[in-house]
Amino acid sequence: MKKFMVFLAALAIFIPSLAAADEFYVAVASNFQVPAGEIIKAFEEDTGHKAIPSFASTAQIYSQIVNDREVDIFLSADAATPKKLEDEGRIKPGSRFTYAQGSLVLWSATEGFVDSEGQVLKTGKWEHLAVANPKLAPYGAAAYQFLEAWGLLKGLEGTPKIVTGENITQTHSLAVSGAAQLGLLALSQVYRNGKFTSGSGWVVPSDLYSPILQDAVILKTAENKAAVQAFADYLKGEKAKQIILSFGYILK
Amino acid sequence: MSLTPADITTIKITIKLATTTMIVSLLLGGPLAWWLSRRDTLPRRVIAAVTTMPLVIPPTVLGFYLLFFMGPFGPIGKMFKFFGFKLLPFTFSGLVVASVICSLPFVVQPLVNAFEALGERPLEAAATLGAGKLDAFLTVIAPQARPAFLTAAIMSFAHSIGEFGVVLMIGGSIPNVTRVLSMQIYVYVEAMEYGQAHLLAGGLVIFAILTMMAMQMLNPRPKKTPTDR
Numbered sequence: 001m002k003k004f005m006v007f008l009a010a011l012a013i014f015i016p017s018l019a020a021a022d023e024f025y026v027a028v029a030s031n032f033q034v035p036a037g038e039i040i041k042a043f044e045e046d047t048g049h050k051a052i053p054s055f056a057s058t059a060q061i062y063s064q065i066v067n068d069r070e071v072d073i074f075l076s077a078d079a080a081t082p083k084k085l086e087d088e089g090r091i092k093p094g095s096r097f098t099y100a101q102g103s104l105v106l107w108s109a110t111e112g113f114v115d116s117e118g119q120v121l122k123t124g125k126w127e128h129l130a131v132a133n134p135k136l137a138p139y140g141a142a143a144y145q146f147l148e149a150w151g152l153l154k155g156l157e158g159t160p161k162i163v164t165g166e167n168i169t170q171t172h173s174l175a176v177s178g179a180a181q182l183g184l185l186a187l188s189q190v191y192r193n194g195k196f197t198s199g200s201g202w203v204v205p206s207d208l209y210s211p212i213l214q215d216a217v218i219l220k221t222a223e224n225k226a227a228v229q230a231f232a233d234y235l236k237g238e239k240a241k242q243i244i245l246s247f248g249y250i251l252k
Numbered sequence: 253m254s255l256t257p258a259d260i261t262t263i264k265i266t267i268k269l270a271t272t273t274m275i276v277s278l279l280l281g282g283p284l285a286w287w288l289s290r291r292d293t294l295p296r297r298v299i300a301a302v303t304t305m306p307l308v309i310p311p312t313v314l315g316f317y318l319l320f321f322m323g324p325f326g327p328i329g330k331m332f333k334f335f336g337f338k339l340l341p342f343t344f345s346g347l348v349v350a351s352v353i354c355s356l357p358f359v360v361q362p363l364v365n366a367f368e369a370l371g372e373r374p375l376e377a378a379a380t381l382g383a384g385k386l387d388a389f390l391t392v393i394a395p396q397a398r399p400a401f402l403t404a405a406i407m408s409f410a411h412s413i414g415e416f417g418v419v420l421m422i423g424g425s426i427p428n429v430t431r432v433l434s435m436q437i438y439v440y441v442e443a444m445e446y447g448q449a450h451l452l453a454g455g456l457v458i459f460a461i462l463t464m465m466a467m468q469m470l471n472p473r474p475k476k477t478p479t480d481r
Contacts, residue, residue: 057442059442059443059444060442109325128341128342128424130424133425133439133442135439135442135443136439136442136443158427158428159426160342160343160424160426160429162426163342163424163425163426164424164425164426165424165425166420166425166435166438166439166442170312170420170421173316173319173421174319174421174424177316177319177320177323177325177326177341178323178324178325178329179319179320179322179323179324179329179339179341179342179424180341180342180424
């Protein structure tokens with residue numbers, strides 16, 4: 001009888017944790033917030049697992065992981081941060097993969113302001129171009145490479161013509177408000193199902209900047225969690241691919 | 253490790269912004285607080301509530317709305333365009349406007365409290381002696397509310413030194429124009445250049461402590477006299 005009671009007690013302790021084993025934490029870089037929400041919704045419907053997302057800048061998520069915050073899978077906005085985590089031995093070996101490639105767009109909140117060749121940047125009448133901080137945001141670094149490629153960087157850098165958002169979300173706000181007539185943004189912020197959601201834009205040719213690869217990693221602490229692996233596989237699957245493409249990301 | 257020229261420029265801009273904000277918000281907040289401290293009516297209550305909004309709304313959200321209102325699509329921006337003025341976002345004047353709005357609660361609250369505590373009597377006394385309203389305010393009320401004015405001045409100055417979210421949105425972080433100290437520290441932290449960040453943040457902490465001490469020294473507690481016991 002006593003043994004049975006111990007068994008019951010053990011059951012009571014372990015069963016809830018078994019049931020909860022399907023829950024896991026996804027940390028997502030802010031620029032992928034909306035697509036990630038849709039993918040997670042589809043994933044939960046298809047598998048019955050529960051993914052709990054949180055959103056922050058890539059640098060913030062990195063420092064949270066380093067400071068022992070519980071994250072099972074991390075969808076970064078760049079390739080460098082996941083690589084860094086890998087080099088530091090913090091990830092499940094071999095789990096790093098590119099889930100999306102971002103595109104840079106020259107965008108304006110005003111309809112018809114940006115022409116189909118992006119010439120407005122050279123010839124148009126504009127006062128401010130919103131760019132993400134190149135030190136902090138991959139899209140900012142790409143934007144500077146593009147401006148350099150077009151020979152515009154020298155004349156613009158450090159002048160009031162360039163206004164800086166500290167991340168790509170803020171850069172988007174600067175352009176959406178119209179305060180900056182132009183912005184170099186992530187295509188995914190202004191594009192849906194084959195067209196711009198508002199305003200006007202020109203997709204910058206991808207050979208004018210280094211590819212913006214967005215990598216994901218499974219953290220070491222989640223090495224044996226089946227649901228996390230299932231999510232990583234789902235992210236590579238057809239359904240997720242369609243969602244990712246619909247936001248204007250490139251998939252190779 | 254030492255301060256870079258860019259660091260020094262941001263410090264200069266920050267101090268210029270804080271000083272301007274302090275002066276403008278006292279000039280605006282003083283009369284506003286006076287008006288609010290008089291009779292208790294509904295419009296006054298509404299305005300009093302509105303002046304505390306910057307404490308409630310998250311700074312980046314407030315920044316976004318200010319950006320929208322001052323931008324070409326917003327009502328203030330449209331008005332500016334109509335009169336042919338340069339739009340406020342991404343200018344130093346825009347920073348001052350945003351910063352004044354954010355510091356207003358820190359100016360208005362202590363002043364309203366002080367004016368209410370003074371009550372009507374000193375003004376009535378001044379009136380019987382033939383002082384006009386402005387005269388009475390400057391010679392009777394202002395000296396008596398001196399500690400509150402000092403608190404308001406130092407709080408608005410200190411707060412605009414540390415303000416971040418709103419300034420970030422309105423300023424656009426332009427080097428030599430609108431990039432302030434708090435942004436510079438943020439960029440260092442995000443870029444994981446902690447040494448430089450610690451240097452600036454350490455300086456900021458020392459500055460804040462010195463400011464608060466100065467406030468207490470300029471505003472001495474009345475010495476206790478035997479009759480107070």
